[in-house]
Amino acid sequence: MMLTRRQGFAIAGAALAIPRLALAQSRDRPFRLVLNVGLQNLDPISSPSFVTRNFAYLVFDTLVAMDGQGRYHPQMLQGWEASADKLTWTFKLRPGLAFHDGSPVTSEDVIASLRRWGNRDSIGRRLMAATAELTPAGADGFVLKLSRPYGGVIEALGKPSVHVPFIMPARIASATPPAQPVSEIMGSGPYVFLRDEWVPGERTFFRRNDRYVPRSEPADGLSGGKVAKIERVEMITMPDIALRAASLQQGEVDYLEYAPVDNLPRMRRDRNIVISQASGQAEMMYGVSINHTQPPFDNVLVRRALQQCLDRTEILAGAGFAELGRPDCTSMLMCGTPFSSDRGTEAIVRPSLDRAKALLREAGYTNERVVLMHPLDSALLNPFGLVLIDRMRRAGFNVDVQGSDWSSIAQRWVQRQPLDRGGWSVLPVVYTGFDMADPLSNLGIGFNCTGNQPWGYCEATLTPLIERFEAESDPAQRRELAAEINRVATEQVTFPIAGQFRAPAAWRAELKGVIDFGFPVVWNIERG
Structure with a gap:
């Protein structure tokens, strides 16, 4: 039976209304994980979304x-x-x-x-x-x-x-093109996806995989013994950010992928709540996914104008990350990681709307429509999007804001359509250091000239640098190549960055064995 969105939330509300005493008395109750956005695409190869990655780590396994x-x-x-x-x-x-x-x-x-x-x-x-x-x-x-x-x-x-x-x-795998979602979810991981109970975009259900044989080593990050100690897991989407915090504090949910920043001071004083301390590669970077394949962002001057709209201090403050952010970080390869570099970033140290306006004039921009997809349901992307919209308009961009839930946007994002047929121009996004710190996986570098991701950038001068980095084994030479790659990608604005920060998860203190890794790791968790 298919449920409407309203019915799905009604079910969610009813489930979360279980009295706290009854929940506390049942150590076998489901583990309830609140994700930042809803899950629509179940295939971790066709989808570039974090929510799909989180889903896949329960169901699949890695070599x-x-x-x-x-x-x-x-x-x-x-x-x-x-x-x-x-x-x-x-x-x-x-x-x-x-x-x-x-x-x-x-x-x-x-x-x-x-x-x-x-x-x-x-x-x-x-x-x-x-x-x-x-x-x-x-x-x-x-x-x-x-x-x-x-x-x-x-x-x-x-x-x-x-x-x-x-x-x-x-x-x-053999029967499904990589950009097309698979029709069947069949993994070998520690949990089994219960497709018949799935409410797309709202709730996703799993049960423990009794056939799974974990490794003998202790769990450490994504490695070691993936022991599923809780029988049933529920991934929940809660668009109301305040409700997320209240549900965790009342014990109605167990884990928030992203704790609302405004609630962090109160949560830190609550002995029943644990706040993540993961840093380094676990930190995150705001950026703007640009559609390089059609005007006006096929023009590097227009891209540089957008780059000047990205005031990292204002963006991080607007999203509530002033104390958790690194607004001075200009490295596409993340600050505090092995390949961090500020080479080629002089132009973005102090972004300027006046400079953005001048670049638009130089580019010959004539008020072409720019479609900005705004993820309204994302606690991380909605506030970033609001600052981005304001600054782009003040710079002189003709911004057509099309707000929607992330699940719907993610499906539009991977399609290459003109603007009058549902296409898009820019999208505020966020990635972790796990994605950004290595040039070969960095979203603004590693996909260069592959035609294999939504933004479609292709900078010829990057290609030989990436090839040399790929083949190099000497650490010093790899760092030098990474710095030069950072320069070219920043100057060509393949993927403009908008501020590095730490976005902590939060969970109930009675949970034992939680792996603080930077994104949800559900195995090894048990109730105290």
């Missing part, structure tokens, strides 16, 4: 996983061996891996999944382009032979965020 210190470990793999020249890599799956329908995970499934991911993801594409052969070695092994040096094979297979190389059955 390699990152721990809390940024190190990579075998996950679905038993291990690997590399030849002396690092051109041949042999991998073996660990025993006991099975999909939710009971079928074993085989090398055929792995190869099909990697090929589909490799046609979609920035790092995946580069790894596949450097691959001469990807072949099975029996049912539980496979061999990757490179045609040229590639400096980050294990890092690619352990990529932690959009797009993650999750493993799914070959019959699904």
Whole structure:
């Protein structure tokens, strides 16, 4: 039975109205996780959305996983061996891996999944382009032979965020183009998706996967033993931000992906609430997804005018992150990470609306309509969008604001339509350091000239720099190349950044084993 949005929220309200005493007495009650936005697309390869990534970590598993210190470990793999020249890599799956329908995970499934991911993801594409052969070695092994040096094979297979190389059955991965959502969700992860109970955009349900065999090592970040200690999980969307905070404080939900900033002082005084302290790569960066494929943003001068609208101090303050932000950070590769650089950022140290107006005049801008998709239901993106709209209009842009929920916007975002047929020009977005800190995964660098993401940028001078970085193994040379890449991408405005900040999660103190990683990790959690 399909539910309307109003009916879905009515059900949500009824569920959350359970008396706190009854909830507290039941250690077996579902784990309720409140996400920032609603879930529509279930496929982590076709969708570049965080909410889909969060969903997928419950349902799917990865070959390699990152721990809390940024190190990579075998996950679905038993291990690997590399030849002396690092051109041949042999991998073996660990025993006991099975999909939710009971079928074993085989090398055929792995190869099909990697090929589909490799046609979609920035790092995946580069790894596949450097691959001469990807072949099975029996049912539980496979061999990757490179045609040229590639400096980050294990890092690619352990990529932690959009797009993650999750493993799914070959019959699904081989039959579905990477930009098209899969029609069936079949993973091998610690939880099973209950599709019959799913209310798109509102509530998503899971049960523990009894077939899952976790690793023996302790859970650490995304690595180690993914022990599902809670029988049932519910992902909930609550558009009312104040209601999110109240529901956590009253014990009606267990975990907020993003704690409302205005409520943080009160939450810190509440001994029943724990606030995330994750930093470094777990920090986030505001940015603007620009449609480079059509006017007016096919003109670099217009893009630079938009770049001058991004006053990081005002944007972070408007979103409530004044104390949690780094407005002085101008690095596309995130400040406080190994490849951080301010090379080429002189023009954006002090953004200016007067400079934006001058650039628009220089570009010959004649009041062309700019469609700005505004995510109204996102606690992170709605306030950013309000500041962006105001400053773009003050600079002289003819901004057509089209507000909607994130789920609807995300579906429009990946389509290439002209403005009069539902197309778009700009979209406020946010990504973590897991996505931004490495040039090969950075949203404004790694997809250069691939035609494989919504914004469609292609800067010819970036291509040889990225290729040299990709093949380089010396750390000092990689840092130098990263700095030059940062310069070119910033000057060409592939993806203008708008402020780095820490957006903490919050959860109930009675939860034990919570992994403070930077995005929700549900395994290992139990009730005290």
